[in-house]
Amino acid sequence: MFRTFALKMAENAAKRLKTDNGVVAIATHNGHFHADEALAVHMLRTHIPTYSGAKLVRTRDPKLLEECHTVVDVGGEYDAARNRFDHHQRTFATTFPGRETKLSSAGLVYMHFGREIIARRLAQAEDSEQVGMVWRKIYESFVEALDAHDNGINAYDSAALAAAGVQKKFSDGGFTLGAMVGRLNGNWNDPTPEDPAAAQEAEDKRFTQASQRIGEEFDRDLDYFTQAWLPAREVVAEAFNGRQEFDSQGRIMVMKRQSAPWKDHLYTLEGEQPEGSQVLYVLYPEKPVPDAKWRIQCVPVAKDSFESRKPLPEAWRGSRDEELDGISGVSGSVFVHASGFIGGNKTFEGALAMAKKALEI
Template identity: 85%
Template sequence: MAENAAKRLKTDNGVVAIGTHNGHFHADEALAVYMLRTHIPLYSGAKLVRTRDPALLAECHTVVDVGGEYDPSRNRFDHHQRSFSTTFPGRPTKLSSAGLVYMHFGREIISRRLDQPQAEEDSEQVGLVWRKIYESFIEALDAHDNGISVYDSAGLAAAGLEKKFSDGGFTLGAMVGRLNPNWNDPISDNPIAAQEAEDRRFELASQRIGEEFDRDLEYFTRAWLPAREVVAEAFAGRHEYDSEGRILVLKRQSAPWKDHLYSLEEQQPGAGKVLYVLYPEKSVPDAKWRIQCVPVAKDSFESRKPLPEAWRGFRDEELDRISGVSGSVFVHASGFIGGNKTFDGALAMAKKALEI
């Protein structure tokens, strides 16, 4: 993308311009602008033009979320036109300007953050993170801007499901939205001053949503991706602890394991399911160990096989007596996690739980 884009950019005294609409702003264009200006060198120091004037937009080398045109060859990234139906590869959600910019520039952003010679834009590493950040962060913005609900309302009504409490409607989109002026905030009679004030609010919103994006980018490139090798090694050696491979041991320290475990299981559908994951609380020789149940799905509170009901809510010597395993520390009241003073003790708990 970068090589071709360099030939297309229009500049004004060496400064490129990104156009987007003025008025009420949203999370999608706020993030789209941030990703370009912060992570793509071609846009470093880019001028922001917030307008709906077609003549002014035509002078911008890149336009996002306005203009009624999606044409990456001309750096036009709008999604409001009636004919627009583009989605991210493998995902069903129609893209917003955030998704469009991320789809075209995200691989370059990730490749630069990995800062490794082998981490080229079309590499497997970059592709893994590119898809993961879209699913965990960008897709929610696309759905919000296109009015797509998390759940099917008719399905919820048919099931008789209702919210038990208000979550305040606080989402990534709402976080940006409330940085818009209130309906009764004073507005300058001078249209230039009024636009400048609005633009300052947009700049703040763009920076704010950008900070959250950067946290995800940092996590998935520096922590989540390296964890894949750790989990893969443990997955390959899981039959050392159980003939059916139901116990996975992270020997040195805990790492983000859920995504990678589910992915590895999908790649080997006949290998059976892991039920318990063991890991030390700290990376020191005398660390206590945890035994955690694998959820039926990443965001589920339901475990594939919870720890025995008779153990739940007990601690220390009393748990030793009930479980028959010495060195026990605790088992959570819901049965999704427990602990032991040693690896051997945690392993004994896992093996005994498999039999109950």
């Protein structure tokens, strides 16, 4: 398997390789930079061997762009065979497989090179099931938001929100990765070198800093989804398949050894099953040690929702220790959060008893 993987990687690199005196040049536009081209450049230069040590050219000059091996976010052309990845042309409407958000240069580069990035990290073939799973997950959890931000696509239908009379309670515009990159641009009244070459050099340094900064966040996601999220699937699947041991309807899922990221995998596993009862409570030890305390967590109605499918009983909420023992009728109780989404007990048996009682209320 690994030999096939290595040969495929070498073949892909050879097909893409077209250098000038041994140096590959990546071009993007100069001027005000954005998160999408900053990430696109990072993915290529950091994770694809063809672009290791690549020269960066920031220009809008068509003649200079034509001389470059790869062009992102400028040039008015999308042609993967020629390594042209712009999305600003009027006819552009490409989306990631299975998604509706129009791609930016980040999404384009990720769509074409993301499998190779992940395959190298996992040492698997690009067409393996696990590579495909992580490829889709990183797009949906990280890259897609950058695509939407750059293309001016709102997370919610503005007209529907207005019709419902829903208004934002606060501004979160400065809290995004796009805003973080944007702040690395120079201010309008910053001193600028009079020499055009020096001014461009200063601007390019800022872009390089932005590309590295957003690249750090991408790399953290890459590490998480390949090293933690993906291995968690096996742990969650084991707990999901054994859930009838604790409740005949399968409403309680227990991760016996230790906690692992479970929400994504649980929703996927439920979707693969025939219609039946949903998991309502997930039990797991706080630490992977024999005498660990146990948590009981409610399954949200959706991954990013604060609303639980079945919150812990209202009478238990905000109580702790002996007081909670008396209210719940379960000894060893530690706490139940004021919102009812999570609670704890000193033992597994106690946490399971809390879950079973909560099902009845």
